[in-house]
Amino acid sequence: SQVPSITLNNGLAMPQLGFGVWQVPDDEAAKTVSTALETGYRSIDTAAIYENETGTGKAIAASQIARDELFVTTKLWNTEQGYDSTLRAFDASLEKLGLDYVDLYLIHWPVPAKDAYTDTYKAFEKIHAEGRAKSIGVSNFRPEHLERLLAETSVVPVLNQIELHPQLQQAESRAFHAQHGIATEAWSPLGQGKGLLEVPTVVAIAQKHGRTPAQAVLRWHLQIGNIVIPKSSTPSRIKENLDVFDFELDADDLAAFAALDEGKRLGPDPAEFNLGA
Ligand code: NAD
Numbered sequence: 001s002q003v004p005s006i007t008l009n010n011g012l013a014m015p016q017l018g019f020g021v022w023q024v025p026d027d028e029a030a031k032t033v034s035t036a037l038e039t040g041y042r043s044i045d046t047a048a049i050y051e052n053e054t055g056t057g058k059a060i061a062a063s064q065i066a067r068d069e070l071f072v073t074t075k076l077w078n079t080e081q082g083y084d085s086t087l088r089a090f091d092a093s094l095e096k097l098g099l100d101y102v103d104l105y106l107i108h109w110p111v112p113a114k115d116a117y118t119d120t121y122k123a124f125e126k127i128h129a130e131g132r133a134k135s136i137g138v139s140n141f142r143p144e145h146l147e148r149l150l151a152e153t154s155v156v157p158v159l160n161q162i163e164l165h166p167q168l169q170q171a172e173s174r175a176f177h178a179q180h181g182i183a184t185e186a187w188s189p190l191g192q193g194k195g196l197l198e199v200p201t202v203v204a205i206a207q208k209h210g211r212t213p214a215q216a217v218l219r220w221h222l223q224i225g226n227i228v229i230p231k232s233s234t235p236s237r238i239k240e241n242l243d244v245f246d247f248e249l250d251a252d253d254l255a256a257f258a259a260l261d262e263g264k265r266l267g268p269d270p271a272e273f274n275l276g277a
Contacts (some may be wrong), residue, residue, distance in 0.1 A: 002245045003042065006227055008158040012135055014071055014104070016222060017242065018043025020052050020187070020229035029055025030062070030137040031232050037063045039239050045161075045229040047075035048089060053096035061098055065207035072099065075108040075139060076124075078276030081116040086123035091221055094132065106161060111146040115273035117145065117214075118152045125155050137161070139187070140270040143176040150180065159183035164226060165191040166202070166217060166257050167264040174224075185227040190214055190241075192266055201260060205253045211244075218244045220257045 005013035019036040021029055021044065025111060029052035033044060037059060046056045053074060060070060073096065080089035090105065112118050117138075124136040138149065139161035150156065160177055164170045164186035176183045196202060197213040206216040214230070218241060221228045230241045249257070 002040070003119070003242070004222075004245075006183055006225075008135055008183060009156055010135055010158055012103075012158075014135075014158075014183075014227060015043040016227050017218070017244070018045055018071065018073075018227070018229045019043075020045045020231035021052055021056060022047070022053075022231060024050070024052050024231070024233060026052040026055040030058040032238075033059035034062060035063060035235050036238055039235075040242055041238075042069055042118070043071040043073070043229070045073045047106075048078070048080070048093050049075070049077040049108065050241070053093055056078045057096060057098035067099075071103040072097065073104040073106065074102055075106040076120065078104040078109055078114070079109045080189075081107070081111060081114055081120040081276075083119045083123045086120050087126070090123075090127055090132070098154075101132050101134060102159065103133075104135045104137060106137050106139045107141075109140045109273055109275075110138070110142070110270055111274055111277050112145070112271060114277040117141075118149060121149055125153060137182075142270055143173060145270070146176065146180070146182070156180065157182055157210040159185045159227065160208060161185040161229075162270075163187050163188055163265060163267050164219060164221075165189055165196060165266075166199075167191060167262050168197055168266075169258070171261075183227055184225070185229065186221055188230065188266055189221050189226070189228040189230050190217055194266075198259065201256050205249065205256060208253070209247050211247060212240060214241060215244050215247075216249070216253075219247065219249050220254070223249055223254065
């Protein structure tokens with residue numbers, strides 16, 4: 001496909017643009033993920049808590065796409081953190097997906113109050129050594145959580161998946177990641193489709209290139225080096241969000257995007273999010 005790859009710190013390649021399936025009900029996931037695969041997406045981002053690993057797995061099986069051409073990510077939910085519970089939760093996710101390995105397994109949130117993410121990650125290292133997760137990483141880790149993980153475990157996470165969009169540009173995390181060879185993956189890259197896509201600067205840049213606001217925002221992510229996983233259930237938007245590899249933002253556009261940063265979180269602050277502790 002036309003999607004470029006990012007080389008992760010373990011040498012494996014990951015498509016820079018994939019398909020996110022948060023809030024896709026399990027009984028619609030097979031159809032929605034099939035549409036994405038038919039459109040040309042090869043990377044799928046799910047999680048145990050999304051409760052759509054079964055539907056996602058059905059679409060993968062039905063696609064007939066060679067397994068090594070797909071990149072499947074799932075995530076461990078907070079309540080399952082801890083060494084033994086992680087091993088059990090991983091087995092359950094693989095079973096639901098109908099796969100014998102995932103490409104990437106992520107700790108969904110650090111859950112600081114639980115104080116279990118290093119033990120959890122040691123179970124991830126075992127799963128990784130067994131080849132059942134080709135890569136392991138984290139999500140929603142702030143630099144202080146990563147510092148501790150790097151000090152207490154052996155395998156450097158391939159990436160950190162964090163909330164990131166033009167109104168929350170995460171400069172501190174991006175710099176920390178770059179310093180440690182950790183890729184940055186943006187969740188809610190379109191700002192969940194609320195507000196951001198109507199911001200006059202974004203609309204103007206899109207118009208200048210004859211594109212949609214969503215496409216302009218995705219281009220911004222790609223050009224600053226992020227991995228992105230936009231979500232849509234609408235076939236025309238699924239296609240539109242992948243159709244971003246034949247135009248380029250210029251330096252003025254990038255400067256205008258840089259000025260949109262206002263530290264606006266749509267989701268919780270990971271330092272304080274202890275659901276499931
Ligand atoms: P997103 O930024 O991808 O926005 C999705 C929404 O934007 C859609 O529901 C739709 O309403 C709108 N949209 C999509 N394409 C559009 C288009 N072309 N034009 C206009 N509107 C459009 O938000 P998201 O789903 O929150 O994030 C993407 C993925 O990131 C999720 O599906 C999930 O896989 C992942 N995620 C991870 C975490 C985490 O904690 N790790 C949290 C949230 C999301």
